Amino acid sequence: MRLFGLDVLRFAWGALVGYPSRALLMLLAMSIGVASVVMLTALGEGARSYVRGEFASLGTNLLTVIPGRSETGGFSPSTLMGETPRDLTLADAQALTRSYSVHRVAPLNVGSAEVSRKGRVRDTVILGATHDMLALRRWQIMQGKFLPKIRWNRAMPVAVIGNKVREELFGTEPALGQWLRIGDRRFRVIGIMGSEGRSIGVDVEETVYIPVASAQQLFNTSSLFRILVEARSRNSLPAVEQYIIKTLQTRHQGVKDVTVITQDAVLLTFDKIIGALTYSVGGIAAISLMVAGILIMNVMLVAVSQRTAEIGLLKALGADHRQILSMFVGEALLLSSLGAGAGLIIGELGSLALRQAFPVLPAHAPLWATAAAMGVALGTGALFSLLPARRAAALDPVTALSRR
Amino acid sequence: MPVIQLQQIHRDFQVGDQIVHALDDINLQIDAGDYLSIMGPSGSGKSTLLNLIGLLDRATSGHYILNGQDVTALSDTEQAITRNKTIGFVFQSFHLVPRLSAAANVELPLMLAGMSVEERRSKVAQALEALHLSDRAEHKPDQLSGGQRQRVAIARATVTEPAVLLADEPTGNLDRKSGLDVMAILETLNDRGITLIVVTHDAALGQRARRQLHMLDGRIHREEQEG
Ligand SMILES: Nc1ncnc2c1ncn2[C@@H]1O[C@H](COP(=O)(O)OP(=O)(O)OP(=O)(O)O)[C@@H](O)[C@H]1O
Numbered sequence: 001m002r003l004f005g006l007d008v009l010r011f012a013w014g015a016l017v018g019y020p021s022r023a024l025l026m027l028l029a030m031s032i033g034v035a036s037v038v039m040l041t042a043l044g045e046g047a048r049s050y051v052r053g054e055f056a057s058l059g060t061n062l063l064t065v066i067p068g069r070s071e072t073g074g075f076s077p078s079t080l081m082g083e084t085p086r087d088l089t090l091a092d093a094q095a096l097t098r099s100y101s102v103h104r105v106a107p108l109n110v111g112s113a114e115v116s117r118k119g120r121v122r123d124t125v126i127l128g129a130t131h132d133m134l135a136l137r138r139w140q141i142m143q144g145k146f147l148p149k150i151r152w153n154r155a156m157p158v159a160v161i162g163n164k165v166r167e168e169l170f171g172t173e174p175a176l177g178q179w180l181r182i183g184d185r186r187f188r189v190i191g192i193m194g195s196e197g198r199s200i201g202v203d204v205e206e207t208v209y210i211p212v213a214s215a216q217q218l219f220n221t222s223s224l225f226r227i228l229v230e231a232r233s234r235n236s237l238p239a240v241e242q243y244i245i246k247t248l249q250t251r252h253q254g255v256k257d258v259t260v261i262t263q264d265a266v267l268l269t270f271d272k273i274i275g276a277l278t279y280s281v282g283g284i285a286a287i288s289l290m291v292a293g294i295l296i297m298n299v300m301l302v303a304v305s306q307r308t309a310e311i312g313l314l315k316a317l318g319a320d321h322r323q324i325l326s327m328f329v330g331e332a333l334l335l336s337s338l339g340a341g342a343g344l345i346i347g348e349l350g351s352l353a354l355r356q357a358f359p360v361l362p363a364h365a366p367l368w369a370t371a372a373a374m375g376v377a378l379g380t381g382a383l384f385s386l387l388p389a390r391r392a393a394a395l396d397p398v399t400a401l402s403r404r
Numbered sequence: 405m406p407v408i409q410l411q412q413i414h415r416d417f418q419v420g421d422q423i424v425h426a427l428d429d430i431n432l433q434i435d436a437g438d439y440l441s442i443m444g445p446s447g448s449g450k451s452t453l454l455n456l457i458g459l460l461d462r463a464t465s466g467h468y469i470l471n472g473q474d475v476t477a478l479s480d481t482e483q484a485i486t487r488n489k490t491i492g493f494v495f496q497s498f499h500l501v502p503r504l505s506a507a508a509n510v511e512l513p514l515m516l517a518g519m520s521v522e523e524r525r526s527k528v529a530q531a532l533e534a535l536h537l538s539d540r541a542e543h544k545p546d547q548l549s550g551g552q553r554q555r556v557a558i559a560r561a562t563v564t565e566p567a568v569l570l571a572d573e574p575t576g577n578l579d580r581k582s583g584l585d586v587m588a589i590l591e592t593l594n595d596r597g598i599t600l601i602v603v604t605h606d607a608a609l610g611q612r613a614r615r616q617l618h619m620l621d622g623r624i625h626r627e628e629q630e631g
Pocket residue numbers: 399417418419424425426444445446447448449450451452453
């Protein structure tokens with residue numbers, strides 16, 4: 001090798017500084033590409049840890065029983081929709097309490113109804129629940145009490161309302177102890193749910209909670225939406241899962257017609273979805289790197305024709321094919337590494353800004369994404385500069401020198 | 405021993421469906437330390453001959469022996485190395501890299517030769533010193549006069565201590581006085597042993613050479629020897 005790497009770098013640096021607008025353009029393209037990969041994957045990772053955090057707050061010992069058997073036994077969107085072969089009933093839920101390993105059981109009914117008071121009307125999600133629901137979901141009551149500890153099959157005209165529902169129906173008036181109407185039935189407000197109880201799947205502040213038997217009457221059904229079961233410990237989860245399936249199988253004439261979802265399965269699915277999302281978004285951003293590569297190619301082609309005389313001169317001074325090639329590839333590599341470096345800084349700053357703006361989303365770009373972005377940046381830089389560099393190296397020195 | 409021997413050199417160019425014989429059976433011997441001028445009308449093949457001698461171009465047929473070695477069939481890289489070591493070019497339009505300082509321009513052939521940085525630095529300093537350009541070392545070409553630019557180009561052509569110095573109308577872009585200065589410099593180099601070949605339109609300048617070739621239609625039409 002007749003030409004030192006350092007010389008190539010120094011020469012390339014001189015060429016970049018010599019044509020600043022060209023260099024800045026390419027730098028911009030590269031850095032935007034790298035920065036978007038870094039920021040978008042950071043966002044994806046942030047979303048992932050957000051979801052993880054939410055699930056952790058849900059309680060990790062939780063099992064969800066839904067009617068219908070999903071083929072995989074795992075979690076799929078159709079099982080969430082709950083297409084019902086045989087209904088879950090309050091008696092089913094009751095039966096699940098008879099194991100030491102089961103800590104709490106919460107039968108659940110969901111529907112939507114008009115909630116009204118003194119002419120103010122609003123459509124609201126109604127949750128038929130039980131006393132234990134509060135502790136099981138780690139919710140907090142803001143005012144008053146949650147649903148009373150009564151037999152599950154007993155209806156009672158009491159309601160706990162979300163704070164937003166309260167605002168809309170009562171405004172500044174006190175709500176505790178007041179009556180309101182859900183559908184055509186009257187309920188007395190005994191508690192108000194604040195925002196601390198924010199939780200996946202339920203907007204606590206926008207919901208009205210009534211005893212599960214009251215909800216069944218209201219929606220004219222004897223079935224349940226699902227049953228939440230809290231195991232006494234994480235270790236007992238598999239045993240509890242088996243216990244639930246066995247118990248309900250016995251109760252349902254030997255048919256295995258329920259699905260038990262563990263939080264882990266749900267979390268895994270979310271993880272997969274978000275992971276796929278992160279990959280695809282990162283991939284799209286990587287395409288912008290390719291675009292940057294094509295831009296580099298074009299700008300380098302222009303550079304070659306601008307610097308034809310210089311290339312001819314270098315040949316006259318004794319540069320061979322390889323040296324010219326390495327000079328131009330070196331220039332593109334220098335540019336793309338500078339661009340990638342700048343993009344990395346911009347991307348990390350952007351992620352920092354995201355973390356500041358949305359503290360719930362811990363947006364940290366994963367190492368693989370950063371490394372891949374840098375790699376793709378350098379790779380495209382080298383690849384797309386090859387054609388212009390070849391063209392430069394192949395120039396006929398006599399013609400190149402005579403062009404001014 | 406002749407430093408350059410050209411034997412039955414032809415150089416044809418295909419222009420459309422016509423063939424231009426830019427060099428037509430050139431036979432020439434140039435001894436080491438010779439001073440040669442090439443004159444002739446435009447299009448007579450002067451530059452083509454010089455480019456061929458400088459290994460920037462290849463003959464269509466014939467043999468070129470440089471320093472006793474047949475260089476006609478050398479590979480691209482071998483030719484580049486030979487060019488770097490044995491030949492210096494001075495062009496009419498200087499061909500300095502505009503973004504590089506005078507010193508950096510002079511350094512280029514040493515860089516291409518793969519010389520170490522310290523060695524380069526002292527050689528560049530010497531070359532600039534010899535052409536009285538030491539105080540212009542850090543100037544960019546556009547901060548120099550035409551004569552100074554050509555002197556930088558000469559420094560660059562000679563920094564590798566080549567055996568042969570080729571100049572294609574070196575004074576073409578200079579005023580008369582700078583032109584004469586440049587010629588004087590080239591002749592001083594020749595006095596110290598370098599083989600000097602100058603292409604020129606200027607008969608007065610051409611006559612300063614010991615050997616004067618007159619070209620016409622790709623042939624050496626006439627040669628005069630001084631003394
Ligand atoms: N690349 C080329 N393609 C085609 N023809 C060429 C090429 N280079 C030179 N020629 C032709 O070869 C002939 C000699 O050209 P050359 O440049 O050597 O002339 P010259 O004596 O240097 O002229 P001038 O004094 O104008 O510089 C001319 O007819 C020219 O048109």
